[in-house]
Amino acid sequence: MISLTVTAVVFGVVFLAELPDKTALAGLVLGTRYRASYVFAGVAAAFAVHVALAVAAGSVLTLLPQQIVHAITGVLFLGGAAVLLMKKDEDEEEVRRPENQSFWKVSGAGFMLILVAEFGDLTQIMTANLAARYDDPLSVGLGAVLALWSVAGLGIVGGKALMKRVPLKLITQIAAVLMVGLGVWSLWEAIAG
Numbered sequence: 001m002i003s004l005t006v007t008a009v010v011f012g013v014v015f016l017a018e019l020p021d022k023t024a025l026a027g028l029v030l031g032t033r034y035r036a037s038y039v040f041a042g043v044a045a046a047f048a049v050h051v052a053l054a055v056a057a058g059s060v061l062t063l064l065p066q067q068i069v070h071a072i073t074g075v076l077f078l079g080g081a082a083v084l085l086m087k088k089d090e091d092e093e094e095v096r097r098p099e100n101q102s103f104w105k106v107s108g109a110g111f112m113l114i115l116v117a118e119f120g121d122l123t124q125i126m127t128a129n130l131a132a133r134y135d136d137p138l139s140v141g142l143g144a145v146l147a148l149w150s151v152a153g154l155g156i157v158g159g160k161a162l163m164k165r166v167p168l169k170l171i172t173q174i175a176a177v178l179m180v181g182l183g184v185w186s187l188w189e190a191i192a193g
Contacts, residue, residue: 003139010130010143011150013178017080018123018151019166030113031156034106039156040149041103042110047148049115054124055141058131070190073129077183080122080129081176114152123148126179133186 030039064072118124127144131137 001138002142003134003136006134006136006139007143007146010127010134010140011147013130013182014123014126014144014147015150016174016178017126018148019154020169021121021123021151027110027114027152027155030106030110034101034109036156038101038103038106039110040152042107042112043114043152043156044149045107046111046114046118047152048145050118050121050124051127051141051145051148054127054144055131055137058128058133058140059135059137067190067193069132070186070193073133074183074186074188074190076125076129077179077186080126081179081183083122085173085176133182 027039027043030043123144127140130144131140134140
């Protein structure tokens with residue numbers, strides 16, 4: 001059974017953390033050069049792979065005693081918030097152009113770019129933490145993948161307009177505050193446990 005509450009919390013946290021990320025900018029660049037549906041297919045597949053890996057890692061953590069899991073996730077959330085707050089503005093990465101506009105070339109380029117760029121990324125680590133925290137892999141996985149797909153869609157289709165209207169610094173700060181809240185809550189549960 002999927003928990004809408006867990007799915008919504010995960011969606012919100014991952015969405016805000018991914019918006020200022022380099023992959024949103026990479027999606028924007030790919031979307032301006034190639035057919036959006038082809039780019040999205042590759043990017044969405046790569047994000048699905050990352051979420052599956054993160055949820056599996058987080059599910060393994062649930063085998064540990066709850067107090068230890070809460071302490072680990074609390075520290076990791078606080079570390080993630082620190083990374084977000086100390087992160088410098090990122091430049092758009094150069095994206096190599098496939099020779100033609102075929103579905104497999106364009107979606108493959110999007111898949112490989114995201115697969116490599118997101119491995120061990122903050123949102124993948126956050127997803128693993130959330131999977132460990134809530135012990136609900138389906139809800140966490142659904143929330144994370146929908147958030148990542150939403151950011152990818154925004155980046156590919158309407159990224160330029162969004163980046164002009166919403167300051168990335170504000171988005172980053174909101175994501176960091178949410179992560180601090182989750183970190184403090186997790187540490188409190190570990191201590192009070």
